[in-house]
Amino acid sequence: xxxxxxxxxxxxxxxxxxxxxxxxxxxxxxxxxxxxxxxxxxxxxxxxxxxxxxxxxxxxxxxxxxxxxxxxxxxxxxxxxxxxxxxxxxxxxxxxxxxxx
Numbered sequence: 647x648x649x650x651x652x653x654x655x656x657x658x659x660x661x662x663x664x665x666x667x668x669x670x671x672x673x674x675x676x677x678x679x680x681x682x683x684x685x686x687x688x689x690x691x692x693x694x695x696x697x698x699x700x701x702x703x704x705x706x707x708x709x710x711x712x713x714x715x716x717x718x719x720x721x722x723x724x725x726x727x728x729x730x731x732x733x734x735x736x737x738x739x740x741x742x743x744x745x746x747x
Contacts, residue, residue, distance in 0.1 A: 653687050668740040676741025679734050683726065700722065706743045713739065 678693070685697035693700070699721070704712070714720075716735050717727035726735070 658732075666742050672737045672740035673745040675734070676739070677745055679738050680741050682737070683730070687719065687723070692742070692743035701742065709739060709743075712742060 678689075681690075685691075688701050689694060689695040689698075692701040714736055715723070716730070716738060717725060719725035730738070
């Protein structure tokens with residue numbers, strides 16, 4: 647029983663760390679993916695969108711919400727889960743959450 651609890655805590659900690667440990671390479675890749683797939687609607691550098699949600703208003707600490715919104719779509723935004731691979735969506739998260747200040 648104790649081993650299961652310890653393993654569960656270790657796994658949870660590794661998952662939480664993986665969601666917050668962002669590398670410069672991920673941010674750069676996310677920036678490139680953003681420019682190719684997202685900037686048309688959300689504006690260059692996540693600023694001044696003409697007809698989409700202003701990404702500056704989205705909390706930058708809700709990894710789960712971001713991943714689900716990108717993969718499954720939200721409102722008028724189409725789902726990107728069939729277009730982008732999971733690591734590409736994670737790179738977008740890296741760019742979104744830490745790339746543009």
